Amino acid sequence: MSDPAAARGDRTRPRKGPYRRGPYRRGRPRSHTRWTTIVVVGRAFLIAAGLVTAYYVLPLDRYSARGTSVLLLAGLLAVVLVFVWEVRTIVRSPHPRLKAVEALAATLVLFLVLFASAYYLLDRSAPGSFTEPLSRTDALYFTLTTFSTVGFGDIAARSETGRVMTMLQMAGGLVLVGFAARVLASAVQAGLQRRGPVEPETGADGGDAGDPTDSEAQPGPETETDPGT
Numbered sequence: 001m002s003d004p005a006a007a008r009g010d011r012t013r014p015r016k017g018p019y020r021r022g023p024y025r026r027g028r029p030r031s032h033t034r035w036t037t038i039v040v041v042g043r044a045f046l047i048a049a050g051l052v053t054a055y056y057v058l059p060l061d062r063y064s065a066r067g068t069s070v071l072l073l074a075g076l077l078a079v080v081l082v083f084v085w086e087v088r089t090i091v092r093s094p095h096p097r098l099k100a101v102e103a104l105a106a107t108l109v110l111f112l113v114l115f116a117s118a119y120y121l122l123d124r125s126a127p128g129s130f131t132e133p134l135s136r137t138d139a140l141y142f143t144l145t146t147f148s149t150v151g152f153g154d155i156a157a158r159s160e161t162g163r164v165m166t167m168l169q170m171a172g173g174l175v176l177v178g179f180a181a182r183v184l185a186s187a188v189q190a191g192l193q194r195r196g197p198v199e200p201e202t203g204a205d206g207g208d209a210g211d212p213t214d215s216e217a218q219p220g221p222e223t224e225t226d227p228g229t
Contacts, residue, residue: 115146122165131158
């Protein structure tokens with residue numbers, strides 16, 4: 001003879017149905033994620049290309065030595081402001097990892113273009129500041145070799161102002177690679193925590209491909225008969 005209490009427990013026990021409630025959000029299709037990745041990487045490339053193009057196009061020959069120093073300080077302040085804004089955007093972005101790639105590309109290229117412009121202007125306003133006259137490409141080349149700590153030695157700062165700018169770039173590069181990268185990683189973690197867990201993708205049968213257990217699952221349709229009836 002069946003136990004009525006056990007029968008009632010079987011009827012009220014949650015069934016594993018296809019619909020679930022809880023803190024999970026529906027996972028995005030892989031095609032959508034792939035398209036988002038392409039858009040973000042393309043946007044980062046366009047930002048870098050736009051900054052380099054502006055470096056070659058803008059008329060930089062109108063500044064004096066003092067104007068070069070003011071431009072460099074204003075540019076460094078702009079780099080800091082852009083970086084802070086990018087960190088806030090990463091935390092609020094639905095794709096913090098991809099946004100961090102875009103932020104790093106924009107901040108790094110802006111930093112390099114800024115110092116390349118400063119070296120070029122310094123050589124124009126104070127000839128002899130470097131071992132050879134600098135074109136825009138030479139200034140960008142010297143900036144990259146200094147940032148990557150390669151230092152080929154074919155171009156070197158000769159004047160005191162040029163050496164101060166080079167030391168400032170070295171210190172800024174260390175901060176950018178060390179401290180800024182850590183801040184971006186922390187912003188990515190904060191963005192992922194703000195998003196919350198994402199529901200696993202559905203399998204081929206339409207069910208959940210992840211953990212089948214769910215304490216808040218809705219009971220499915222009753223399929224068992226009551227032994228007591």
